Amino acid sequence: MGFKDSWKQLKWGDIVTLEYGKALRGYKEKTSGYPVYGTNGQIGFHNEFLSKTPGVIIGRKGAYRGVHFSKKPFYVIDTAFYIKPRNLDELDLRWAYYELLTKDINSMDSGSAIPSTSRNDFYALPVFLPPLEEQKSIANILSSLDEKIETNNQINIKLEEIAQAIFKQWFIDFEFPNEDGKPYKSSGGEMVESELGMIPRGWKVGKLLEIAEILMGQSPKSEFYNTEEDGLPFHQGVSNFGYRYPTHSTFCTQALRVAKEGSILISVRAPVGRLNIADSELIIGRGLGAINSKNNCNSYLYYLLQKTFEVEDRFGSGTIFNSITKKELEHIKILIPRAELMDSFDNIVRNLDEQILIYTKEIRVLSNLRDTLLPKLLSGEIRVPAD
Template sequence: MRDVSRKWKEVKLADVVSILGDGLHGTPKYDENGDYYFINGNNLNGRIVIDEKTKKVGIIEYEKYKKDLNDRTILVSINGTLGRVATYNGENVVLGKSACYFNVKDDYSKNYIKYTILSDKFRNYLNTHSTGTTIKNMGLKQMREFTFQVPPLQEQKAIAHILSTLDEKIEVNNQINKKLEEMAQTIFKHWFVDFEFPNENGEPYKSSGGEMVESELGMIPKGWEVRELEDIAIITMGQSPKGSSYNEHGDGTVFYQGRTDFTNRFPVRRLYTTEPKRIAKTGDILMSVRAPVGDINIANEECCIGRGLCSFRSKNSMNSYLLYILLNLKEKFDVFNGEGTVFGSINQKDLKGIKIIMPNDSIVKYFNDIATSLDKKYLYLEMESRKLTNLRDTLLPKLMSGELRVPLEDDDIS
């Protein structure tokens, strides 16, 4: 083991990067058949996130506006939502003005600098030095002036290795959960939209000649029926407690106000209330009832729900099946987004009256058993990731400040 009395030094961001610049101030010529994505700060989330809404450009626009992005590049959002971070991994992209980029010098650990940018110290710096009231903006000059402490390179790598290991496990869990969700959705669509559920011989129903009959929602398998949502679910509309009962230190019942408390599948604790009004039980499905209507989470504990939410509970103890019905009704909920003078919303009467196609009980139970198994795996990995995230967030400031030192072996850590 080496002596842990290793000296740290104070540097500015400008000292550790070879270049720090921003993206295109303007709009490129888009090309839906192009091979290059036009990204902004909202595409940054640990990595560059590309989705169906991301616009594309062709080779001419790319050559005109490309930047010197390489394996030492870190991207940061500096306009609108500040401080979103991603490492560059070779994607074909053109940067918009709300993203800046900098290339870390070889004598500093790129990942250590990334975690410095993810630290509370840098976020506080952004909030203090940004301009604008409605839309925040961080200037490149101020970015260059950000000051922080760095240890010797080997210790930088060791610190980054610890934090990266936690992030990698979280990302693995996220990818597994994404696959689990895709599996359940694929089965649901195949069975209840395409009507290819297994018949008594284990063959896909419709393509094997299964009988179809007319209904008010179109052709459906014989023995199925059109029902209203209230026939299969208990629907509870949220009601917000008095504001004076709110607290953040855990006094009373956990309180979810609306979709701002939602994550991919389970809400996060922010507030508690000592005077809960409407309660959702563990396993209840929570849905946003104010714009955007129809976002879904699951209550993983008993909680109070505010007026931005409602809860659903299956009347026949088949919540996993109900979950996938609701996820696939999103477009129906959007119909109600125009209701209300300020916010789009949906009320209990409208929810109760939504028409759904209801299979026979045996098919519902079969799917519910499959979905429940997938949902349990999803919950386990999600809760594990939350624990790992809390551990990372606890370690990060202690490691980055030198409060917690990392013992080093003689061999270098890459």
């Protein structure tokens, strides 16, 4: 049986209405409660909701208007719509969310001065609607992948928080283990004066170049760029930076400046100080630098740079846009602990960083699988038994 024999050919206006969001104050101060959504996704929490069930949110105003799903009751502000089914016995909202991900919402423009989603265009959009049980089966497959991806993301965040907490305890609060395994400063560890304040004896104020090697990027000619994965991944700046690791969309066959796998990538112009890590050899353009530890302590160096550049554009200069030179990077003042302490930290935290990389690679596999299955399941090319 072809899918057209059991799927109804309808228009979205036959099965849903687009409800307007409402203006709301105070949601940005909230950190718990019901999620609040706008054009580009969740923007906070509030103690009120507009929809008492999970549901689909569609951006209404702005250059980019996305489709989002809330697993719990939610609020929508006035830059977005939310879907209200005409018949809950006919439509699974999770299926509706995935179906709408295959559509170009941004093309449904009302023609106003500010780009705005046209309700009439949306209502006229055709849809092939499977039976409810088949909708649920499709949504179960896709949502199980999304849930695993989200679980991995949350694990990665927790692992990094653990590493950051250890770094703060050891190198900011100076509570690293002393010879007896007790917190150094609070156990009476000797502190001495420095130009950066009181520091543990044996530490010193130095420059980044004393513990790190810095390679500045150089951009090949555009004739060597491609999207067919010929050559090495190429990154000009931060446009493809992700959580920890960049995604690769451009490749290059002219390798002028190559960051080796594991190098800390740092943006050196507009903005200065954003970080990622190279998950493979890659070519860096003029907007990036690659930094590596001189004593094989890249995990320590990564968290040091995180702290040093926690405020972007803190360093650098420029009349048109901010940038930083290699010399300026090399001469940034830092505290340099004893070498054995950096090494001890790295031995502990390197395991956490390796786990983050493993989970990140799994996220990519799952994401590719979901993105491959999504259009095939929603078009009926791949059928799912209702049971």
